[in-house]
Amino acid sequence: MAHSHDHHHHEARPDLTRNQDLVLRTLNGADAPLSAYDILDRLRDDGLRAPLQVYRALERLIEAGLAHRLESLNAFVCCADAGCHEKASGTAAFAICSKCGRVDEFTDPEVGERLAGWAGVQGFALERTTIELRGVCQGCRTAA
Amino acid sequence: MAHSHDHHHHEARPDLTRNQDLVLRTLNGADAPLSAYDILDRLRDDGLRAPLQVYRALERLIEAGLAHRLESLNAFVCCADAGCHEKASGTAAFAICSKCGRVDEFTDPEVGERLAGWAGVQGFALERTTIELRGVCQGCRTAA
């Protein structure tokens, strides 16, 4: 059962290395996607010097289902929910606001099923799916 | 009515500039996505020198619905069908083979509707959608 300290921040995960933990905390603390170089800049004071240190950590975090890469932005975000990779809840989709840069993660099982269905029919061995919507979010539209 | 010269190649489009036409022909002649620099290399003999010349042409071609950018590859392909942007046939999706690099473009109206539906409910003004599947195509699987 999940313990009840689900307050957006997370305690250090025992299975993360120092660099991975630093990068994950940085993503958690950001309110918009960060590029690898953004992350690096924010972690200079913690001793990180080279892009590769960040890219390696990101690679692990994504494998572990704790972060996502946004392909259309060349940037990274932490997962909205823990374990959003592992669930059968469907492929994660992202709505990215062109104005404010905020990203909203959601899933639509039907969409995942349709795409998986297409792959099945075609004999395409599906490994991963990217779904990204670009547009202007509610907040920015009404604020305009 | 469409004239009947639909033989994969296209005649020069009257509304394209020289650079745009060169880039489109290059994409048409390729059997896999090309990066902007790949395109540039293939067009050196035609006088192109700088990346920007290619990026500018690509930008127009994409606006005009004649080419697509594959975000997860940082590469470009020509459209499978003329006018695949303009139709209500739904958002284009791409299946990209990790082995051979081939790309298959398809649309699933249901998927487009579900995503547009989400956007509607959220008040998100949808401008464009990226759907990219990564995996191994039928041909490469059986050849393995």
Added chain:
DNA sequence: TTGCGTCATGTAATAACGTAACACAGATCG
């Protein structure tokens, strides 16, 4: 004709994103 706006072009320089290659330290296991 001249002057003006617009659009495509050409060029150089640089920014932003990502990786290869190598060396080292600590853990684990025979």
Added chain:
DNA sequence: CGATCTGTGTTACGTTATTACATGACGCAA
């Protein structure tokens, strides 16, 4: 002990994309 595995740190480099500026061709109005 040595072998191996994983993470780390560092340099250098490769790839992708943009900024800034200058030029040339065209339509159009004064």
